[in-house]
Amino acid sequence: MASSPSVLVIDDEPDNFDVIEILLFREGYHLSFAGSGAEALERLSLHFPDIILLDVMMPELDGIQLCHQIKANSLWCHIPIIMVTALTAKEDLALCLDAGADDFISKPVNGIELRARVRSMLRIKQQYDELQALLQVRDDLSNMIIHDLNNPLAGILFSCELLRRSELQPKQRQKIEDIFRLSQRMVSLVDSLLIIAKVQADQLVLNYDPVDMYEMGQAIATDFEPVAVHSQMKLVCELPEPGKQIEVDSVILRRVMENLLSNAIKFSPPGGQIILRISYPPEKAVKIQVIDSGSGISEELQQRIFEKYDVGTFHKGIAQTGLGLAFCKIAIEAHGGTISVDNNYPQGSIFTVTI
Incomplete structure (x- = not known):
């Protein structure tokens, strides 16, 4: 003040x-x-x-x-x-x-009352201003740290690539693959945080290009099939006919779909089924649904699960940052679209994206 x-x-x-x-x-x-x-x-x-x-x-x-x-x-x-x-x-x-x-x-x-009430409100305003200044310092520091994480992560990934080409024992190779996979996950998390920071600063610029959603769906399914098999789950794809293209930021939209599929696999039990459904409805450019067979999401959590750092229900042994769905919401709304979640009776959740 x-x-x-x-x-x-x-x-x-x-x-x-x-x-x-x-x-x-x-x-x-x-x-x-x-x-x-x-x-x-x-x-x-x-x-x-x-x-x-x-x-x-x-x-x-x-x-x-x-x-x-x-x-x-x-x-x-x-x-x-x-x-x-x-x-x-x-x-x-x-x-x-x-x-x-x-x-x-x-x-x-009354003059005495007026002066007292004005001073009271000014104290509240000063506290608000001080809190906002602290939050800005926190955000600036967080963004700086996030940005600086890119360099060491790039070094780790490059080193893993070199080691993957070396003659290694099976156990050593497995460890290298684990390091590579977890490093890629950290890069994805850092990228999500940077995109969220850009949106909050009104600096996010989408790079639109024509995308065939059949091809994108196939590519993502190919990448996630081994993950689903490893988790003892079945990944089912219901894709549109190939050939039609829509204008979206392909990199960001793909990461949204990857986030949703990753969550679906993460929170579904072994033996469950994950469905990736993509269609071209008449009133929208594209509709994407990811359907899991997990424990479902309560109506209360459905109202706030897309908020930053909200992890919903804690699941022991599962990494939860509260950033994946926040990123999805920001990315889809930047496209002018919507994202929502509904229960998949009798069990599971349905995440729906429309653009």
Whole structure:
């Protein structure tokens, strides 16, 4: 927060602003005035105040409606709002709070009460600003570490490639293959984190190219068939006819499908069946479904399983980072599509991607 906190007073009566200015004169705040809801929205688009004093009874866009709009905007919702109202009924005060107001003060405004409430809201705003600064430092540090992991991982993969070409004992070769596979998984995780960071910074650019989903599905199935066999599962592919192409970022979409298949195999029991289903519905460019035979996902978890670092239900012995599905959601939404999960009765889950 700036050394001189800024207060935006929104009131259709200039005389009321004069009263507020006199009552807060000795506090050293920078006060600005908006005479209507429309003018307030225009001011907010240019400058973020530290706190808003908002009159309830205004023509056209009243204080309740304006408060709803401010709190619905992701750029403004953190700004504390004190409603200034002549209304005293509990129902009216409840309306103010339900609209998103953080506090209220009744007219005629008492100077001692006003100064105390403004200081209280400014303390909350300062705590918010400090928390946001710490989160930014955390994100910057995380992104730097993630970016720097690429070089050592590339070195490990290169060394594994050289060792794979050497004469090795079966046990040695198996260990090298394990190192190679786990290193590739780490590279995939790092790439997912970098893509998430780019999306959050509005820097993700999709590289669209024509893709035959039959060919992509076949290639992915070929890669995952040995993994499914090793896990004692059956991988079934239901693919469209070859020849049709759609415009997508093939690298990112393939990684989405790989993430979903990897999860399906990871969370399904031995002897289970995994289905990769791809189709071209009339209303969408493509529909992709990955159907597993795991334990399923509760309705509560279905609402938040695509959030970053949410691992859903913990499964002993299974690595869970909470990043795979978050990446899938970000990647698909960047394509203008949707991703959802439903239960596959009697057992399992159905992840559906539409673009």
